[in-house]
Amino acid sequence: MTVHQPPLQDHALIPAEVFAMIVAETAKISRSRRVDLDAALGCVVAGDVHSARPLPYFDQSAVDGYAIGAPIEAVTLPARLTVTGFAAAGAAAAAPLKPGQSMRIATGAVVPAGAIAVVMREYCRKDGDDVLVDRVTAAGANIRLRGEDVAVGSVLVESHTLIDARHIAILASAGSEHVEVVDCLRVAVVSSGNELRPVGDGTEGHQIYDANRPMLRALLRAPWIELIDGGIVADDTQALGAQLSALALTVDAIVMSGGASGSDTDHTAAAIATFGGVARSVRIAQRPGKPIVVGSIGGVPIMGLPGNTTAAMVNCMLYARPMLMARAGLAPTRPRGQPAVALSAFEHTPMRTDFVPARVVQHGADGRPMLEQLSRGGSTRLRPYVEADGIAELPPEIERVESGSSIIFHPFRNGLST
Structure with a gap:
């Protein structure tokens, strides 16, 4: 046939x-297949990953300082409050605070019940068994509330996302030991x-x-x-x-x-x-x-x-x-490259997109790389690509690429992928 x-x-x-x-x-x-979280980097998520727990998992302090139990409107500065103890990160919740009491607290520690705010230690002075508070911020200040970042059942990572270190972090925070990936x-x-x-x-x-x-x-x-x-x-x-x-x-x-x-x-x-x-x-x-x-x-x-x-x-x-x-299932993207400037004239045919090896000679005041073309008169030679820093893309709408023309640059260091 x-x-x-x-x-x-x-x-x-x-x-x-x-x-x-x-x-x-x-x-x-x-x-799809199930992989350990440590093996998920660079994989494609097969479906939405939902959180089985809230993040943060408990009300926690955002700073080192003192959790205070006095109503904001009742405080006269400097306020003298009794220190009842210390809440360390990783320790179980301490006893509730009453008005007039405070507790020294570390970043990440469980905020005791009754606390209406956490005051940074820079605004507090220790005085025997008491602390003098020189500044009180709004109610709830410096407290990360349970679930304010991620609610139970909300999507941690959307379907067909390419997993990178950010996704590994939030999945680990939510206790996801395994991930279903494409x-x-x-x-x-x-x-x-x-x-x-x-x-x-x-x-x-x-x-x-x-x-x-x-x-x-x-x-x-x-x-x-x-x-x-x-x-x-x-x-x-x-x-x-x-x-x-x-x-x-x-x-x-x-x-x-x-x-x-x-x-x-x-x-x-x-x-x-x-x-x-x-x-x-x-x-x-x-x-x-x-x-x-x-x-x-x-x-x-x-x-x-x-x-x-x-x-x-x-x-x-x-x-x-x-x-x-x-x-x-990934969202396909055409490599966008980065803005660059032709340092000298480039060979170019109007109405055609030309890709040529180019070397970075210097950077302009605006940070854009300034390029010179390597290999003129042919596209079959490999050596210029080895000597180049990347590939210059010459748009079809430009009739002539002169010195100072705006062009696009695809650096080899990015693997020609961005």
Whole structure:
């Protein structure tokens, strides 16, 4: 059976349109697993996590000082109050206070019944068995009330949140020993090309080492992703289709490079279609970025990236990673980068988004990095990316990028993810 390459769309889409299309077409998985709290960092919460206890768990002092039992309106300053004891953090609640009494109290300690406020120790003077209070604040001052932060049954962490240290803290505070998280997204990474050999194997004069699979695995590695090595597949519709369809039986998504540009030796879209899937080649008004292939087999999304390593890097950042976020139930985000300034002129084609390696030369008075472009006249060289501090994004609406032009910068130190 002859399967023809799906036609390209009539016009090149802008990156935002491609992002929106991919996100809208990607369904999230529903599998989940229970993990210990210590293992939850970087995982995706499977459903709303509700608190089984209030936070704080009891009325507690917000400062070191003296809990006072006298009505505010009855106090004449300086007020002399009898000190009945000391409430330490971690100790059981002390005896209730009566009017005219006070209790020295530590931050985090249980506020005794009858206390109407806690006065900071800086405003108190010890005088024998008494304390002289020089300032009294409003009723309830410096007291953290039971449940004022989190009420019983309220949501601690919302469904499909990527767990970071903040969430670990509040879950631990509420006594959550385990968390139900989305099962690890199984992602196969595949390279296609007759010229490719795996690193570690010998090469002939007409062959090259496969740089894309190691790079893509590095870009996609995350606690919520389980990476599967899909290997190197020849430039052959049947071989590639057989590999993709076999992987689709065991993984949740496939990211591959090579075979996406639509030439006679590019077979990704045809291979997907031959084996019962759907695919289309998508032209994008950006550089680097030949057409990418967006498809699926059996409901498993497949992203076909260009074989050019720098193009695969940029397109993985812009489209493959958001596709996987959507598949895991996360809110997909396109890397926003940070505002920057061109220190000198950059090569740029109007009406196209260009991504170029750039180095930070200095920072302006407003704190924005000032960039110079590395590697002019081509997008295939890797060395400039190694020497760069990140990737500069040149918006399509700018006709010329001159010295002083506002541009966007994606630092490598952020893993090209923000």
